[in-house]
Amino acid sequence: MTARFRFRQPSVIPGFGLTFGFTLAYFSIIILIPLIALVLRASGIGFEGFWKAATDARVLASLRTSFVTALFAAAINVVFGTLIAWVLVRYRFPGRRIFDAMVDLPFALPTAVAGIALTAIYAPNGFVGQLVAPLGWRIAYTPVGIVIAMIFIGLPFVVRTIQPILEETSREVEEASATLGASRFQTISRVLLPSLTPAILTGFALAFARAVGEYGSVIFIAGNIPFVSEIAPLLIVIRLEEFNYTGAAVIATVMLLISFVMLFVINLIQAWSRRRYGYGS
Amino acid sequence: MDVRVDHVRKEFDRFPALHDVSLDIHSGELIALLGPSGSGKTTLLRLIAGLERPTAGKIFFGDEDASEKSVQERNIGFVFQHYALFRHMTILENVSFGLKVRPRSSRPAAGEIRKRAMELLDLVQLSGLEKRYPNQLSGGQRQRVALARALAIEPRVLLLDEPFGALDAQVRRDLRKWLREIHDRTGHTTVFVTHDQEEALELADRLCVMSQGRIEQVGSPDSVYDTPTSPFVFGFIGESSELPVNVDKGDIWLGDRPIGISSPEASGAARLFFRPHDIELVDNGAGLAGVVATSRRVGGTRRVELDIGGAGHRVEIDLPFDHPAGERTQIAFRPKRWTLFPPA
Numbered sequence: 211m212t213a214r215f216r217f218r219q220p221s222v223i224p225g226f227g228l229t230f231g232f233t234l235a236y237f238s239i240i241i242l243i244p245l246i247a248l249v250l251r252a253s254g255i256g257f258e259g260f261w262k263a264a265t266d267a268r269v270l271a272s273l274r275t276s277f278v279t280a281l282f283a284a285a286i287n288v289v290f291g292t293l294i295a296w297v298l299v300r301y302r303f304p305g306r307r308i309f310d311a312m313v314d315l316p317f318a319l320p321t322a323v324a325g326i327a328l329t330a331i332y333a334p335n336g337f338v339g340q341l342v343a344p345l346g347w348r349i350a351y352t353p354v355g356i357v358i359a360m361i362f363i364g365l366p367f368v369v370r371t372i373q374p375i376l377e378e379t380s381r382e383v384e385e386a387s388a389t390l391g392a393s394r395f396q397t398i399s400r401v402l403l404p405s406l407t408p409a410i411l412t413g414f415a416l417a418f419a420r421a422v423g424e425y426g427s428v429i430f431i432a433g434n435i436p437f438v439s440e441i442a443p444l445l446i447v448i449r450l451e452e453f454n455y456t457g458a459a460v461i462a463t464v465m466l467l468i469s470f471v472m473l474f475v476i477n478l479i480q481a482w483s484r485r486r487y488g489y490g491s
Numbered sequence: 492m493d494v495r496v497d498h499v500r501k502e503f504d505r506f507p508a509l510h511d512v513s514l515d516i517h518s519g520e521l522i523a524l525l526g527p528s529g530s531g532k533t534t535l536l537r538l539i540a541g542l543e544r545p546t547a548g549k550i551f552f553g554d555e556d557a558s559e560k561s562v563q564e565r566n567i568g569f570v571f572q573h574y575a576l577f578r579h580m581t582i583l584e585n586v587s588f589g590l591k592v593r594p595r596s597s598r599p600a601a602g603e604i605r606k607r608a609m610e611l612l613d614l615v616q617l618s619g620l621e622k623r624y625p626n627q628l629s630g631g632q633r634q635r636v637a638l639a640r641a642l643a644i645e646p647r648v649l650l651l652d653e654p655f656g657a658l659d660a661q662v663r664r665d666l667r668k669w670l671r672e673i674h675d676r677t678g679h680t681t682v683f684v685t686h687d688q689e690e691a692l693e694l695a696d697r698l699c700v701m702s703q704g705r706i707e708q709v710g711s712p713d714s715v716y717d718t719p720t721s722p723f724v725f726g727f728i729g730e731s732s733e734l735p736v737n738v739d740k741g742d743i744w745l746g747d748r749p750i751g752i753s754s755p756e757a758s759g760a761a762r763l764f765f766r767p768h769d770i771e772l773v774d775n776g777a778g779l780a781g782v783v784a785t786s787r788r789v790g791g792t793r794r795v796e797l798d799i800g801g802a803g804h805r806v807e808i809d810l811p812f813d814h815p816a817g818e819r820t821q822i823a824f825r826p827k828r829w830t831l832f833p834p835a
Contacts, residue, residue: 380575382571382573383576385542385575386569386575386576386640387577387592388542389540389562389563389567389569390588390592390640390641390643390644391563391589391592391593392563392588393563404579405577407579
């Protein structure tokens with residue numbers, strides 16, 4: 211077949227040139243040029259300098275804090291987000307719509323508000339903090355606090371990715387599994403969860419990416435102790451306040467690279483699930 | 492396996508879906524539960540499967556009371572209207588599923604499971620597609636996979652819920668014939684639900700016609716079609732026309748005119764039912780005279796709607812397609828086969 215590539219597809223709606231040009235310009239101004247500027251700025255100090263700045267002990271510690279806490283938060287979100295999605299899809303109870311709407315609250319709430327609210331509860335003199343203080347546990351001002359803030363902001367991503375797939379999975383599939391002799395446990399572990407796997411992985415990746423980049427809510431509850439509870443985005447701000455713009459750009463570039471890799475992984479998961487199951491989120 | 496439904500009642504939130512239904516299903520037969528939507532036919536099927544529990548009454552598999560048994564214990568094959576295949580499994584994995592989830596003690600070896608699944612795929616004419624995923628198959632193919640999957644567990648009873656409802660007409664006809672062949676070859680006791688009377692008449696050994704949560708009539712397709720026992724069945728199975736008549740000394744009258752047929756039944760008002768093709772034209776003598784309202788060609792016959800008398804009764808009759816009946820023509824006929832029911 212000699213299908214010739216045609217740049218302009220015939221269409222009933224005119225204006226391809228205009229809209230495509232606008233898209234390109236917009237994309238460049240908003241995303242591409244700033245990112246290139248960031249990388250250029252960071253590369254201004256040469257590879258040696260870049261490597262030295264990027265592997266600085268405090269930078270590495272902050273990156274580790276960011277990624278490890280985000281990993282924990284995303285993992286916890288996957289478990290409970292799946293549960294919440296299940297309850298919202300499968301059961302009809304009074305107030306279901308309100309709960310459903312509340313899932314989106316972390317999307318809408320200014321993150322600083324979330325940070326203050328969480329800190330008020332989890333600080334050693336706060337409502338929950340008081341309860342665990344006698345056990346010698348501290349939540350706020352430790353990585354545990356960071357994880358809690360990240361769980362809060364990442365939850366909607368997991369719920370909203372799994373919900374539509376769960377709605378699409380008919381009760382009939384579970385009934386079919388039962389008629390074939392599968393126990394409830396087998397139906398969940400062999401039929402239900404595997405069919406949700408792509409959505410769960412996507413939700414995980416999204417929640418993880420969001421948690422890594424979170425700033426506002428985390429800095430209130432984290433305590434920001436260097437080498438313990440200092441996250442990478444905060445270190446960027448600190449570098450900026452020291453007028454060390456290149457140092458800030460280096461950390462930013464490292465985070466940019468990691469984000470790119472993760473975006474790539476999310477896309478791979480989605481492409482794989484679409485190919486295999488004919489759907490994707 | 493004989494299945495006996497014994498005085499079963501089912502309510503959903505106090506709303507009765509089945510009233511005191513009893514039905515004997517014979518071993519090895521293919522029986523259709525036929526009725527309009529809301530007649531309770533799917534509820535009855537799900538009760539047999541164990542997907543619902545009866546509010547009252549019992550269900551027997553052979554001599555064994557299955558009412559309290561779970562779906563898993565009943566060992567039935569169930570085919571859903573929308574296939575309900577496991578989309579994350581290949582076709583082979585779908586068909587093997589029922590054997591793979593068996594407890595270790597009764598589970599065949601992996602090689603044996605694979606062999607059985609391949610044989611079933613061969614039976615449903617899908618060999619070579621075992622590595623595909625459900626979304627890569629057409630609707631008809633998916634339904635055949637669903638059937639193979641249900642057969643894999645060697646079910647005592649095969650239950651099908653509107654199995655061809657989601658397919659287009661041509662595929663539906665093919666699958667119908669093919670299901671009959673599979674049934675004849677495997678001999679499973681099979682119950683299927685449909686609202687399509689043509690499908691039921693063509694496929695089933697016996698029909699169970701249902702309406703509003705009750706069984707109206709059970710019998711062979713011929714007996715149900717030829718001797719309907721209620722106005723509902725007459726109207727639901729096949730086409731029919733209805734006229735309010737009077738029986739007087741054996742003669743049947745429409746208004747003030749005898750219509751040339753007689754009945755031994757007691758005098759009084761009655762409802763006359765007949766089918767469009769069970770009529771004969773009369774040139775002179777008593778008959779039903781009407782004026783052609785519409786006339787259209789349906790395949791090899793001409794379907795004519797007649798206005799009878801002045802009271803606005805309208806009936807349908809079939810004429811040879813080359814009959815010269817035009818609009819406003821006067822036509823007189825007599826039903827050849829008909830049934831009287833008491834007035835509603």
